[in-house]
Amino acid sequence: MSFKNPQLAPLEVNPATDEPFLRIEGFDDIIITPPRWDDAPRFMPYLNDPRVYQWMQGPPVPYLLSDARKWLGHIRSLSDNVLADLEAARDTPELITVGDCPVSMIRKVNEDGSELQIGAIDIVRCCRWGEVVKSPEDPDIYVVDLTRKVENAKINYERDVGDPEIIWEFGDYLAPAFHGRGIMTAAVKTIMKKWALPRMNTRIVRAVTFSGNIGSKKVFLKNGFRHIITLPDHTIVRGETKTLDVYQWELAQSEEGSAAL
Template sequence: MVYQLHPLEINPKTGEPFLRLAAPHKNIILTPPRQGDQSVLIQHMNDPAIYGWMKRLPTPYLPEHADFWIQFVKEESDTTLEYLRKSAEDFPNGPLQFVGASPVRHLREVKEDGTDVLIGDVNFRRSPFEEVLDEVERKRLQEDNAKKQAGDPTIQYAIGDWLAVTHHGRGIMTAAVGLLMTAWGIPRMGVRHVVVHTFAGNIGSNRVFEKNGFVNRGPSNNGIIVRGEKKVLTLLDWKYDLDENET
């Protein structure tokens, strides 16, 4: 089991898998979602400094929204971990099996007493192809992309993320995106192409991705309406550099 979880670490007290950010953020870890995360999630999702930059978030964000979301993401994480457990039985000596998601995504700050607090989220998902203006073509691409098996190098991914306002400006999300991509996305999911969209003017988010090798392609106006307001998006994309990653 441990081998198929590589490179995740295991909390010796709880058995929970995690990834730890590198210094100077070694007190920040990525873990699976947990039942009980709802109350903190509600607090942050009702902060305009967070939801103002998010496309598909109900406002106000109510307990039923948090319950639905935690159930959804926890099921994805649990399913991925169960697949890895089964893979450990089927492939005890390898090779490492590709999976379709990351089982760890919730950013938590570990306190000196060992307790931790939820401060953010970062995750891969199949691309919504928001850069494609024709709705019929966009739906076709989404459906084709969704059918592809985990590890298929032609899958187009997106990344979603948020971070508590109290932790902005420290480089935490830049480090978290980089860790998720290099430690899990590339080797364990076969991620080779990622496209993200930010709201025009979201300089901080753009910098997070640019520092991780994404190329800013400029505005992408697909007519999206968010909470009654038309939004222009910025498109950033990343493609796996075979030469760079083989050296």
């Protein structure tokens, strides 16, 4: 077993596996870990459950093992790159700023020490909603400008690590058996407070939900996000036209949002 790399702070390390993790605030038995290669078949059933996928835009239905492995490869690469950067900076006195969050899989720790993957939470650069911009006439109002969508997404993706102007976006899901317990609200708070703000210099975060998704709305409002715009009939998901609600958290403009964390 290796000594804990100080650059992992505030991550804890599992003494048996050397795997870093974040403990979700308020839940002694719920943690967030890096994705594991054997996770793919475990989260497939969740993304084939209508109680989960009805509120999600991306996953195809049915969700196949090949889809799970493709997504897992993507998020594993993000996690592995951050962990490699942290290891390379092991002897650096100050904590470095990194470009992603290395933990994303939500797991319940059972009494016997085994772990059950029950969901996921990702915070990534927002590259899908470049059309949502501040109004030229009133910066407190957001409008849709499709002419700048691709350019804005490209600019956001290419900003340097630690740039406070990067717009981040949350994506998440939770196994239906664990809905209604406040786990996701606490998970968002934990990721924001313990990693995104101090280790990524995150200052702007968005969350986009289907209108009618009351559960997700509450998760983000409880964490200091504010509703900035509704996008009527904005996208087609599995043959249905969907209206979207966009929520945003800004450290620089939201004393209430900052206090919520």
